[in-house]
Amino acid sequence: MVDSGQSDRPETVKTWYSSPWLFFILVFSWSFLFWIPAGRLSQEDHSVLVTSLHYIGGLGPLLAALGLVYLGQDRKRQRDYWQRVIDFRRIRGKWYAVVFLTAPALMGISALIDVASGGEGIRLEAAAQLLDKPLMIIPSVIFSLFFGPVPEELGWRGYVLDRLQARWNALSSSLILGVIWAVWHLPLFFIAGSFQYNLGFGTLSFWIFMVNIVSQALIITWIYNNTDRSTLSAILFHFTVNFTGELFELTKAAEICQFTLSVVMALLVVVIWGPEKLRREGKRTERNKRSYI
Numbered sequence: 001m002v003d004s005g006q007s008d009r010p011e012t013v014k015t016w017y018s019s020p021w022l023f024f025i026l027v028f029s030w031s032f033l034f035w036i037p038a039g040r041l042s043q044e045d046h047s048v049l050v051t052s053l054h055y056i057g058g059l060g061p062l063l064a065a066l067g068l069v070y071l072g073q074d075r076k077r078q079r080d081y082w083q084r085v086i087d088f089r090r091i092r093g094k095w096y097a098v099v100f101l102t103a104p105a106l107m108g109i110s111a112l113i114d115v116a117s118g119g120e121g122i123r124l125e126a127a128a129q130l131l132d133k134p135l136m137i138i139p140s141v142i143f144s145l146f147f148g149p150v151p152e153e154l155g156w157r158g159y160v161l162d163r164l165q166a167r168w169n170a171l172s173s174s175l176i177l178g179v180i181w182a183v184w185h186l187p188l189f190f191i192a193g194s195f196q197y198n199l200g201f202g203t204l205s206f207w208i209f210m211v212n213i214v215s216q217a218l219i220i221t222w223i224y225n226n227t228d229r230s231t232l233s234a235i236l237f238h239f240t241v242n243f244t245g246e247l248f249e250l251t252k253a254a255e256i257c258q259f260t261l262s263v264v265m266a267l268l269v270v271v272i273w274g275p276e277k278l279r280r281e282g283k284r285t286e287r288n289k290r291s292y293i
Contacts, residue, residue, distance in 0.1 A: 017072040020163040023064050024180055027155060031060035032187060039190035047193070054191055055147060060184075061155025069159065081158060085235075090228040098223060099233055103241045106265070107248060110258035114251055123249040130247065144246060149238035156181060156217075157224050157234035170221050171275035178217030182210045204252075208259045215266040216241065218278075222269045225279040 034057030042050045069081050084090070091099065111121035130136060156177060164173035188196035189206065199205040220234050227233040250258060273279060 017068055018163065020160045020167075023068060023155070023160045023163070026064035026067065027060040028184065029060075030063060031057040031184060033057070035187035035191065039187055039192075042190075042192035042194075042197075045192075050191065050193070054188075054194065057187075058148065059151045061153075061159075062151035065155040065159035081231075084229055084231040085154065085158060086232065087230070088232060090230040091233050091236075092227070095223065095227050095233065099237045100240055102219070102237070102265075103244045106258050106261050107244055107250065107254075110250060110254045110261060111248075113257050114254035117253070119253050120251050121254055122251070126249060127247045140246070141243065144243045145235075145239050148242055149235045153231060153234040153238055157220060158231035161221065161224060162229065165221075169276045170225060170278040171218070171270055174218040174221040174278075175214065177221075178214030181217055182213040185210075185213070205255070208255065212259050212262055215262045218266040219262075219269060222273060222278040225277060226273075 034053045038050050038053035038057065041053070065081075069078055073081075107122070115121040130140060161173060161177060164176055167173075168176070185196060188194045189199070189201040191197055196209065199209055220237055223233050223237055224230060269278060
C-alpha cells in the first residue's frame with residue numbers, strides 16, 4: 001500500500017529549536033569564529049595553531065547537531081540519530097556500490113576522456129607516494145574520514161536534511177543545503193595551506209568546487225533517501241569523494257569533465273527518481289516512512 005505524500009513527510013515537532021535555520025546559524029557562528037582568525041594567522045605561518053583552528057571550526061555541523069539533539073529531543077529521537085550512523089544494514093548491496101564506486105568511476109571516465117583527447121588525464125604522484133609508504137595508508141584514511149566527512153555529515157545529513165525535507169521536497173531541500181554547504185566553505189579559501197586556498201578564490205577551480213558541492217548535495221540526498229535515512233551512507237560517500245581526490249590529481253581538462261559528469265548525474269537522478277523524494281515509492285521500507293526530527 002502506498003501512503004499519501006503527506007503521511008510520508010517526516011514527522012515534525014513545532015518548537016523553536018526544530019527550525020533548520022537555527023542549526024545553520026549555530027554552524028556558521030561556530031565555524032567562522034575559528035576560521036576567520038585562522039585565515040589571518042595563516043599568512044604569518046602559525047602552522048600548528050592554524051591547523052587546530054581549521055579543524056575546530058570544521059566541528060561546527062557536529063556540535064550544532066549534538067546540541068540540538070540532546071537539548072531538544074527525547075531519547076527515542078536521540079537513539080534514532082545514532083542508529084542511523086552505525087546501522088550498516090540500512091545500506092543494501094547495490095547502494096554500497098553507489099557509495100564507493102561513484103566518485104572513482106566519474107574520475108576514471110573523466111581521465112579517459114581527457115586521454116582520448118590527447119591530454120594526460122590523471123597524475124598518480126600522490127597515490128605512488130602512499131604505496132611507497134603503506135604504513136601511512138591507515139593514518140591517511142583516518143585523517144580523510146575525520147577531517148570532514150564525519151563531523152560534517154553528522155550535521156548536514158544526520159540532523160538538518162530531515163528538517164528541510166519536512167518543509168520542502170527533496171530537490172529543493174538538496175539545493176538549499178547545497179548552497180549553504182558551499183557558502184560555509186568560503187573562509188577556507190583564505191586559510192593558507194588548505195585545499196580550498198590552493199584552488200584560489202574566484203578562479204575557475206573555485207566555481208567548479210562551489211557548484212560541485214551543490215550537485216554532490218543532491219546526490220547524497222538521493223543516496224540518503226534510498227538507504228533508510230542512513231547517515232553512514234552520507235559519511236562513506238563524502239569520504240570516498242575526498243579520499244579519491246587526494247589520491248589522484250586530474251588535469252584541468254579532466255577536472256572540468258568530471259564536474260560536468262557530476263552535474264549530469266545529479267540531473268539524471270532528479271529526472272529518473274523524481275524531485276519530490278528522489279526515491280521510488282516501491283523501494284522504501286517501513287522505517288523510512290517516518291523520521292524523528
